[in-house]
Amino acid sequence: MRGAQGDLLRLVAAGHAESRAELARLSGLAASSVSLRVEELIGSGLLVEEGAGTSRGGRRPRRLRLSPGAGLLAVADLGAHHARLGLLDLSGTPLVVEERPCDILAGPDATIDWMAAAFEDLLAAHGPPGVPLRGVGTGIPGPVDPATGRVVAPSRMPGWNNFPVAERLGAHFDLPVLVENDANLMAAGEARSWPKCETLMVLKAGSGIGCGVIVNGALHRGRGAAGDISHVRVRSDSSVTCSCGHDDCLEAYASGAALMGVLNEQGIEVRRPADVVALVEDGVPEATALVRNAGRLIGEVLTVLVNFINPDAIVVGGSLSPAEPLIASIRAAVYERCLPLATRDLEISTTRSGPDAALLGAGSLLLDAVLA
Amino acid sequence: MRGAQGDLLRLVAAGHAESRAELARLSGLAASSVSLRVEELIGSGLLVEEGAGTSRGGRRPRRLRLSPGAGLLAVADLGAHHARLGLLDLSGTPLVVEERPCDILAGPDATIDWMAAAFEDLLAAHGPPGVPLRGVGTGIPGPVDPATGRVVAPSRMPGWNNFPVAERLGAHFDLPVLVENDANLMAAGEARSWPKCETLMVLKAGSGIGCGVIVNGALHRGRGAAGDISHVRVRSDSSVTCSCGHDDCLEAYASGAALMGVLNEQGIEVRRPADVVALVEDGVPEATALVRNAGRLIGEVLTVLVNFINPDAIVVGGSLSPAEPLIASIRAAVYERCLPLATRDLEISTTRSGPDAALLGAGSLLLDAVLA
DNA sequence: CCAACTTCCTTCGAAATCGAAGATATGGCG
DNA sequence: CGCCATATCTTCGATTTCGAAGGAAGTTGG
Numbered sequence: 001m002r003g004a005q006g007d008l009l010r011l012v013a014a015g016h017a018e019s020r021a022e023l024a025r026l027s028g029l030a031a032s033s034v035s036l037r038v039e040e041l042i043g044s045g046l047l048v049e050e051g052a053g054t055s056r057g058g059r060r061p062r063r064l065r066l067s068p069g070a071g072l073l074a075v076a077d078l079g080a081h082h083a084r085l086g087l088l089d090l091s092g093t094p095l096v097v098e099e100r101p102c103d104i105l106a107g108p109d110a111t112i113d114w115m116a117a118a119f120e121d122l123l124a125a126h127g128p129p130g131v132p133l134r135g136v137g138t139g140i141p142g143p144v145d146p147a148t149g150r151v152v153a154p155s156r157m158p159g160w161n162n163f164p165v166a167e168r169l170g171a172h173f174d175l176p177v178l179v180e181n182d183a184n185l186m187a188a189g190e191a192r193s194w195p196k197c198e199t200l201m202v203l204k205a206g207s208g209i210g211c212g213v214i215v216n217g218a219l220h221r222g223r224g225a226a227g228d229i230s231h232v233r234v235r236s237d238s239s240v241t242c243s244c245g246h247d248d249c250l251e252a253y254a255s256g257a258a259l260m261g262v263l264n265e266q267g268i269e270v271r272r273p274a275d276v277v278a279l280v281e282d283g284v285p286e287a288t289a290l291v292r293n294a295g296r297l298i299g300e301v302l303t304v305l306v307n308f309i310n311p312d313a314i315v316v317g318g319s320l321s322p323a324e325p326l327i328a329s330i331r332a333a334v335y336e337r338c339l340p341l342a343t344r345d346l347e348i349s350t351t352r353s354g355p356d357a358a359l360l361g362a363g364s365l366l367l368d369a370v371l372a
Numbered sequence: 373m374r375g376a377q378g379d380l381l382r383l384v385a386a387g388h389a390e391s392r393a394e395l396a397r398l399s400g401l402a403a404s405s406v407s408l409r410v411e412e413l414i415g416s417g418l419l420v421e422e423g424a425g426t427s428r429g430g431r432r433p434r435r436l437r438l439s440p441g442a443g444l445l446a447v448a449d450l451g452a453h454h455a456r457l458g459l460l461d462l463s464g465t466p467l468v469v470e471e472r473p474c475d476i477l478a479g480p481d482a483t484i485d486w487m488a489a490a491f492e493d494l495l496a497a498h499g500p501p502g503v504p505l506r507g508v509g510t511g512i513p514g515p516v517d518p519a520t521g522r523v524v525a526p527s528r529m530p531g532w533n534n535f536p537v538a539e540r541l542g543a544h545f546d547l548p549v550l551v552e553n554d555a556n557l558m559a560a561g562e563a564r565s566w567p568k569c570e571t572l573m574v575l576k577a578g579s580g581i582g583c584g585v586i587v588n589g590a591l592h593r594g595r596g597a598a599g600d601i602s603h604v605r606v607r608s609d610s611s612v613t614c615s616c617g618h619d620d621c622l623e624a625y626a627s628g629a630a631l632m633g634v635l636n637e638q639g640i641e642v643r644r645p646a647d648v649v650a651l652v653e654d655g656v657p658e659a660t661a662l663v664r665n666a667g668r669l670i671g672e673v674l675t676v677l678v679n680f681i682n683p684d685a686i687v688v689g690g691s692l693s694p695a696e697p698l699i700a701s702i703r704a705a706v707y708e709r710c711l712p713l714a715t716r717d718l719e720i721s722t723t724r725s726g727p728d729a730a731l732l733g734a735g736s737l738l739l740d741a742v743l744a
Numbered sequence: 745c746c747a748a749c750t751t752c753c754t755t756c757g758a759a760a761t762c763g764a765a766g767a768t769a770t771g772g773c774g
Numbered sequence: 775c776g777c778c779a780t781a782t783c784t785t786c787g788a789t790t791t792c793g794a795a796g797g798a799a800g801t802t803g804g
Contacts, residue, residue: 004760021782030762035783052769058781059769143713153713199594213680215587222571222682225713232676233709235607246709304604304676308585310594337605337618341515341525341597376790393752402792407754424799430751431799 004029005037006371009046012064013091013367015192019053019061038064046070066091071134071370072127074119074173075362077182078111078140080104080156080207084359085118087126090134090370092192092363096126097356104141108151108163116172135370136169137178137362139185141208143228146221149179155243156208176369182358183227187212188219189361190315193352197312201305202357203229205326206273206318207256209298213309219365229305230255234297250301254294256320262290273319280323288325295326299333306338306346317351376401377409378743381418384436385463385739387564390425391433410436418442438463443506443742444499446491446545447734449554450483450512452476452528452579456731457490459498462506462742464564464735468498469728476513480523480535488544507742508541509550509734511557513580515600518593521551527615528580548741554730555599559584560591561733562687565724569684573677574729575601577698578645578690579628581670585681591737601677602627606669622673626666628692634662645691652695660697667698671705678710678718689723 007027011017017026020038024031041047048067052060070090077084079102086097100118104111119136127133142154149166151157166179180188187202191214194200200214211227213220220226230251231244242249252258256273263270263279266286270276279287302314314334316327331348338346353360379399383389389398392410396403413419420439424432442462449456451474458469472490476483491508499505514526521538523529538551552560559574563586566572572586583599585592592598602623603616614621624630628645635642635651638658642648651659674686686706688699703720710718725732 019782024783031783032763032785033761035785036760055770056781057771058779059771059783061782199592211680215592216590218588220571220587220681223684223713223716224682225711226680226682228679228711228714229676231679231711233672244711300605301676304601304673305680307600307603308583308598308677309592310596310598312595339597339600339603339616341595342600344595391752396753403753404755404793405791408790427800428751429801430749431753431801433752 004033005041008034008037009041009066010367010371012047013066013371014364015091018063018065020064021061023064068128069131071132072123073363073366073370074122074133074136075359075366076115076118076138077185077358077362078102078104078115078138079182080141083115083118084356085115085122086356086359087122088359088363090367092360092367094356094359096122097359098122104157104160107159108165108168112165112168112172116169119173133173133175135176135178135366136173137180137366138165138169139180139182139358139362140165141182141210143225144179144181144184145224146180149177152224176366176372178362178366178369180362180365181210181212181224181227183210184212184219184221185358185361185365186210186317186353187214187227187315187361188364189353189357189359190214190317190351191217191219192360192364194313194315199309199311200313200315201302201309201311202315202317203298203302203321203330204318205256205294205298205316205320207260209251209255210318215309229298229301232301234300236297250297254297256318259287259290259294259320263287277320277323280325291320291323292325292329294320295329296333298326299330300337302330302334303337306334306342310342311346313347313349315349315351317353317357321350376405377413380406380409381413381438382739382743384419385438385743386736387463388567390435390437392436393433395436440500441503443504444495445735445738445742446494446505446508447731447738448487448490448510449557449730449734450474450476450487450510451554452513455487455490456728457487457494458728458731459494460731460735462739464732464739466728466731468494469731470494476529476532479531480537480540484537484540484544488541491545505545505547507548507550507738508545509552509738510537510541511552511554511730511734512537513554513582515597516551516553516556517596518552521549524596548738548744550734550738550741552734552737553582553584553596553599555582556584556591556593557730557733557737558582558689558725559586559599559687559733560736561725561729561731562586562689562723563589563591564732564736566685566687571681571683572685572687573674573681573683574687574689575670575674575693575702576690577626577628577666577670577688577692579632581623581627582690587681601670601673604673606672608669622669626669628690631659631662631666631692635659649692649695652697663692663695664697664701666692667701668705670698671702672709674702674706675709678706678714682714683718685719685721687721687723689725689729693722 017023024034050065053063073088083102087095143152145152151160166177170177183204190202202212204210209230211229231249233248240252242252260270389395396406422437425435445460455474459467515524517524523532538549542549555576562574574584576582581602583601603621605620612624614624632642
């Protein structure tokens with residue numbers, strides 16, 4: 001969608017504006033121009049007028065919404081052993097979300113073909129007839145070069161290095177394609193739930209440890225590896241060598257995989273991070289102590305970053321995040337050691353967007369590409 | 373300056389554009405509109421046309437510059453015992469820079485009055501007649517709330533806490549006023565010398581340790597304390613309590629003040645960070661070892677931040693920065709421990725803007741306020 | 745030196761945008 | 775209930791911006 005119309009549509013789709021007056025305020029356009037463009041958008045079936053909003057002391061605004069028929073986005077969040085897949089409308093509301101088993105070890109070709117088939121599947125089953133697919137996107141559990149959409153030096157995805165995921169996915173769908181690191185997508189999704197926060201750190205605590213950063217309301221990508229905290233050296237008595245070749249990386253002590261390793265060695269069988277959470281909830285002391293220690297280590301790393309970035313909030317998500325002691329000890333470490341100025345209004349809490357955060361983030365970022 | 377004219381003027385003043393064609397490319401306006409506005413700006417005496425630029429394969433551009441008579445900015449960089457003061461034209465070129473002794477311990481009222489008098493002084497001595505002062509700005513060696521221009525919880529400025537510096541300075545000059553942390557100003561100044569870098573970390577190694585961050589080309593302020601690295605806990609054998617109340621802060625080991633303390637205890641008399649640099653250059657082993665250790669500690673902290681932010685460059689400035697072993701050991705630590713993806717194209721080097729970086733940064737930031 | 749191409753800048757009618765004024769709708773208050 | 779204050783949205787003439795076309799000035803390569 002070109003020019004001013006696209007800007008207006010984006011503001012409505014992103015949930016920033018719900019009326020012509022709000023559009024005028026946020027877009028910087030004159031109210032008269034907004035009315036003209038909105039009329040056109042309604043005429044072409046992309047926007048619909050839907051009832052009246054709440055008054056702010058004067059005439060009530062006529063509420064604008066994206067037409068359900070404006071288009072669909074197909075999004076995925078690829079994990080090591082399973083993928084979440086979903087269809088969203090252009091305003092980012094999920095029509096359907098499913099989790100399906102999927103093995104990225106099968107290699108990029110097979111996985112992407114599988115994903116394309118799954119998207120077609122979802123569309124056939126849940127896509128309203130006549131509503132066009134407008135974009136596809138996926139999260140990847142490894143670094144992605146933002147410029148090219150290639151996977152770069154992933155640590156646990158053999159065969160994927162330098163693979164042009166975006167290009168390959170684009171071969172199935174002649175549409176805007178988004179490929180992004182999973183923690184970054186999660187951050188983008190979470191950002192929509194924290195509208196007052198300009199700067200946000202979103203921690204993904206699952207079998208790995210990832211982090212996405214929102215600076216000034218926008219995802220910060222750096223060279224594609226921004227947000228990495230898993231290979232920071234932590235203060236520790238013992239010495240463990242990480243897969244990256246260095247000693248005492250955070251990941252080797254505090255990731256879900258590390259915790260599971262220790263528990264399994266102790267004869268307590270766990271297969272997924274969620275199992276660890278369950279053990280903690282059952283009050284198994286070994287699990288609780290481990291999680292608490294993981295939180296402390298993560299918190300100490302965050303300490304440095306909080307002083308440096310001064311985020312408005314730290315959001316903890318990922319499959320390990322329901323474990324209460326994790327976030328409690330993260331909080332303790334951060335509040336104890338950071339500068340008062342940095343923690344004064346700092347909120348540290350669990351995800352507001354839930355398990356679909358990454359899918360919502362993919363929708364949010366895709367929207368910009370679709371309405372560019 | 374209002375609207376499109378302001379945008380164009382800003383692009384020229386900031387050095388981003390030198391011709392109508394470049395203005396058109398960067399501003400997004402049509403070439404014809406640019407020509408119209410530029411003609412107006414030349415008519416009102418703000419821009420001047422000055423010779424021809426270099427060809428890019430076709431007709432040579434007619435070079436545009438800000439008129440020397442467009443206005444002046446008065447800027448200062450306040451240190452503990454002395455201040456640098458300068459007059460800049462609107463494009464940020466210094467007309468004059470002076471360093472004068474000045475004691476911030478005299479309190480905010482006296483210091484700001486002194487600064488205002490010094491500005492008047494400089495104007496009388498070096499200001500071309502008829503050229504108006506358009507803005508004033510200063511750097512402060514402590515945290516500044518970006519919204520209010522107040523000093524917030526400074527560690528070494530007794531009597532300044534919560535003092536409304538911007539307001540007080542504005543009482544002397546009825547003009548746009550900028551008050552900002554000194555390391556942040558340094559970062560803003562350095563950013564102009566690294567035009568290809570979107571993300572930049574600028575370290576100020578002087579008697580204290582400060583850092584400014586440029587993300588996406590713009591200074592990242594956070595809540596006003598962003599960029600702080602001085603109170604990060606470092607890995608150390610001994611245990612030193614910092615003024616902030618915590619143990620083993622980076623500042624307590626690696627700041628110029630800390631180094632001077634150790635040297636003086638060893639009977640080697642030093643009074644300023646520059647003395648330490650001189651000792652290192654003279655090959656005094658105690659000084660070299662200390663500086664090398666400081667660089668290692670700083671580098672280890674930067675390691676975490678580099679993985680997280682993925683900067684394009686790390687710039688080291690401040691009065692300690694000429695000491696070769698400092699930057700050498702910072703480099704060693706960062707390259708050894710960071711992810712390859714993060715260091716692949718990372719440049720680590722000393723300041724390009726020199727000792728006036730903060731003044732130039734003040735000019736750069738002030739420009740936005742003046743042409744708003 | 746000339747032709748072909750590139751880039752820079754201007755001209756001028758078409759289109760988009762603005763902004764002041766007014767029409768419309770609502771809540772609050774005496 | 776009626777009036778005022780406030781906010782939303784539209785109308786319409788004035789202004790700004792666009793963009794296609796063309797002229798001006800250089801470079802490149804035979």
